[in-house]
Amino acid sequence: MRSARKIAHTILNGYKKHYQLFQHITATAPQAFAHADWQAIQSATTDRISYYDIRVNETIDTLKAQLGELTLTASEPLLWQNTRKIYHDLLLFHPQPELAESFYNSVFCRLFHRSYFNNDYIFVKTTLCEQPTIPCASEYQSYFPVVDGLKQTIRDIIAHFNFDVPFVNLERDIRLLVKAFLKQAPSTHHYAHQMRFDILKKPFYRNKAAYLIGRVVSKSGIQPFIVPVLHHYNHGLYLDALITQSSQMRVIFGFARAYFMVETASPSALVHFLNELMPNKTPAELYSAIGFHKQAKTQFYRELLNQLSQTDQQFIPAAGTKGMVMTVFTLPTFPYVFKVIKDKFGSGKPFGRQTVLDRYQLVKRHDKVGRMADTIEYSNVALPLDKISPELLSELKETVASSLEFDGDLLIIKHLYIERRMTPLNLYLEQANEAQTRIVIDEYGQALKEMIAVNIFPGDMLLKNFGVTSHQRVIFYDYDEVQYLTDMNFRALPQPSNYDDYLMAESSYSVAPQDVFPEQLTTFVTTNDTVRTLLKTLHPELMDVKYWQQAQQNIKAKKIANICPYPKHLRFKNDW
Numbered sequence: 350m351r352s353a354r355k356i357a358h359t360i361l362n363g364y365k366k367h368y369q370l371f372q373h374i375t376a377t378a379p380q381a382f383a384h385a386d387w388q389a390i391q392s393a394t395t396d397r398i399s400y401y402d403i404r405v406n407e408t409i410d411t412l413k414a415q416l417g418e419l420t421l422t423a424s425e426p427l428l429w430q431n432t433r434k435i436y437h438d439l440l441l442f443h444p445q446p447e448l449a450e451s452f453y454n455s456v457f458c459r460l461f462h463r464s465y466f467n468n469d470y471i472f473v474k475t476t477l478c479e480q481p482t483i484p485c486a487s488e489y490q491s492y493f494p495v496v497d498g499l500k501q502t503i504r505d506i507i508a509h510f511n512f513d514v515p516f517v518n519l520e521r522d523i524r525l526l527v528k529a530f531l532k533q534a535p536s537t538h539h540y541a542h543q544m545r546f547d548i549l550k551k552p553f554y555r556n557k558a559a560y561l562i563g564r565v566v567s568k569s570g571i572q573p574f575i576v577p578v579l580h581h582y583n584h585g586l587y588l589d590a591l592i593t594q595s596s597q598m599r600v601i602f603g604f605a606r607a608y609f610m611v612e613t614a615s616p617s618a619l620v621h622f623l624n625e626l627m628p629n630k631t632p633a634e635l636y637s638a639i640g641f642h643k644q645a646k647t648q649f650y651r652e653l654l655n656q657l658s659q660t661d662q663q664f665i666p667a668a669g670t671k672g673m674v675m676t677v678f679t680l681p682t683f684p685y686v687f688k689v690i691k692d693k694f695g696s697g698k699p700f701g702r703q704t705v706l707d708r709y710q711l712v713k714r715h716d717k718v719g720r721m722a723d724t725i726e727y728s729n730v731a732l733p734l735d736k737i738s739p740e741l742l743s744e745l746k747e748t749v750a751s752s753l754e755f756d757g758d759l760l761i762i763k764h765l766y767i768e769r770r771m772t773p774l775n776l777y778l779e780q781a782n783e784a785q786t787r788i789v790i791d792e793y794g795q796a797l798k799e800m801i802a803v804n805i806f807p808g809d810m811l812l813k814n815f816g817v818t819s820h821q822r823v824i825f826y827d828y829d830e831v832q833y834l835t836d837m838n839f840r841a842l843p844q845p846s847n848y849d850d851y852l853m854a855e856s857s858y859s860v861a862p863q864d865v866f867p868e869q870l871t872t873f874v875t876t877n878d879t880v881r882t883l884l885k886t887l888h889p890e891l892m893d894v895k896y897w898q899q900a901q902q903n904i905k906a907k908k909i910a911n912i913c914p915y916p917k918h919l920r921f922k923n924d925w
């Protein structure tokens with residue numbers, strides 16, 4: 350007997366199991382942090398990413414076992430429309446209705462044809478707005494310095510987090526925190542009786558840090574802040590900095606970092622709170638930052654539909670050098686690029702489609718250290734044909750025909766990646782003045798060093814494969830040649846032993862596929878002499894084979910690098 354109620358409950362149970370397991374693994378972060386078990390935090394962060402798909406597939410299997418083969422035929426639509434209605438009803442007082450809706454969509458969309466992907470069957474639009482809002486206050490706790498004074502309030506806040514590890518010198522840290530606070534905050538925040546602190550109840554864990562996040566509420570408005578907590582070797586914890594600038598907070602929550610591990614009963618309330626602190630971030634970006642990357646995908650798709658309904662602009666090819674592996678396009682008013690894997694790769698790319706998929710997946714699951722843009726992967730994206738410029742349409746037909754399907758006035762792209770749009774570094778340099786050139790070349794070298802430190806060898810290090818963000822950060826975005834650093838063989842260039850060898854140059858020594866010669870880095874990445882000289886001056890280590898070999902040894906010895914996502918000058922350690 351096919352009962353809509355039973356189907357709705359099966360899907361909701363699948364979701365419930367997913368959320369429980371997701372919270373369970375997230376809740377291992379505080380213990381791992383307390384024991385400085387960085388491997389455990391890293392593997393929990395990575396493993397968690399695949400939880401969603403596993404649960405969706407499991408739920409589909411349960412449905413099939415209960416109902417036999419699932420078909421959506423002329424006689425069945427009513428059953429699935431009713432299922433959606435009942436499911437919607439079950440979510441009215443649910444703490445995570447938006448996540449449960451997305452889970453439903455994922456199950457349905459994997460079972461049925463695209464022509465049913467509308468609001469009768471799934472939640473294209475969220476019904477969240479029809480439900481009583483979950484108050485943000487469920488996620489934070491308020492503190493009132495007027496009662497016991499500023500320093501005691503900070504002691505109370507730290508005590509509340511119950512870190513399970515003592516601080517090396519908490520009184521010193523509190524003194525430094527108050528000093529930094531008075532320096533950075535407006536004068537209305539200088540008196541304990543003129544403010545209140547709202548602090549998120551759970552720390553945000555990532556790599557080797559726990560971040561305390563909150564806001565000061567005063568007559569002059571809201572002042573957001575982040576306080577990172579770190580381990581000082583084995584001696585205990587310390588507060589490392591106070592970050593109050595929204596632009597710096599946005600970098601910490603950037604689209605090129607690993608997801609935070611943070612427990613929450615109601616992600617929508619948490620995202621709402623974070624959005625008040627960082628109004629320039631979209632809900633999609635914030636869901637993604639706290640690990641709900643599938644929810645981010647749903648939110649992002651809604652943002653795209655919204656954008657398409659509001660603009661007359663068309664998708665056009667992305668600016669810059671054309672890729673040999675990807676066809677890349679964009680919508681000028683929307684700050685993202687869309688990447689489709691080409692049917693045929695250019696020469697010099699001796700691998701196939703599966704390798705590209707695997708390498709993009711490798712980066713998705715890896716710590717992106719603020720230097721590799723996150724990608725969202727979509728199947729069967731339907732775009733209105735009239736929103737595709739003629740130039741782009743002919744490029745798509747020419748390069749990615751096997752990924753296209755035409756359905757009435759829609760173009761269906763069977764598989765694509767979406768990524769934040771940046772200014773390709775090669776284009777940026779064409780317009781940059783001397784100071785800007787210096788900043789981005791320094792950033793480029795820093796980006797390489799930070800990727801190396803987490804076992805990523807970018808492969809193709811040409812400047813065109815890096816982008817510049819609005820914060821002038823340089824971020825890598827081309828993953829088809831990415832490999833683990835430890836799989837490469839870094840070699841010094843053989844010295845010619847006689848004049849004949851010298852004339853023979855490269856042909857006199859053999860080069861295996863994994864061989865890399867760091868001394869040749871500047872020769873390979875650019876033909877611009879100024880850029881070459883700058884790179885050699887700012888990052889000479891990158892041309893030294895020993896630097897790369899040492900990085901490999903560090904990784905093999907399981908030394909996990911701490912890559913600080915905020916400016917060094919904000920660190921209290923400078924004042925110790």
Ligand SMILES: Nc1ncnc2c1ncn2[C@@H]1O[C@H](COP(=O)(O)OP(=O)(O)OP(=O)(O)O)[C@@H](O)[C@H]1O
Nearest residue numbers: 668669670672673674675677769770771773826827
């Ligand atoms: N995130 C991005 N922001 C802005 N432009 C981008 C972005 N990603 C790609 N592009 C543009 O699209 C071009 C091709 O992208 P990408 O380098 O990913 O493709 P590819 O085929 O892998 O390249 P390659 O031939 O170097 O392997 C880039 O050179 C750049 O101009």
